[in-house]
Amino acid sequence: MAESDAQRQRTIGICDGCGxxxxxxxxxxxxxxxxxxxxxxxxxxxxxxAVEGDESSRDRV
Structure with a gap:
């Protein structure tokens, strides 16, 4: 994660609607x-x- 504080963390997310x-x-x-x-x-x-674990590479060939 690139940036964080006690309130929040910056990370990768996926839209539930369009992906x-x-x-x-x-x-x-x-x-x-x-x-x-x-x-x-x-x-x-x-x-x-939020993307978790290996989810970001799950669809790679």
Whole structure:
């Protein structure tokens, strides 16, 4: 993780709607929001979840 503090960590997240990856803030309560002030994807209401473990390489050939 590139940046963190007691309240949140910066990590990679995946949009539950379209599957696009984005840099997100992961809060201590488990919620994620895009680091960017704008939606990181084209979904009307983007909902991100943090990438865990090997998930980022799971679909590689």
């Amino acid at each position: 696009k990856a984005a840099v997100v803030w992961l809060s201590a309560d488990g919620s994620c929001r895009s680091v960017s002030g704008y939606n990181a994807c084209s979904c009307t209401e983007a909902s991100f979840r």
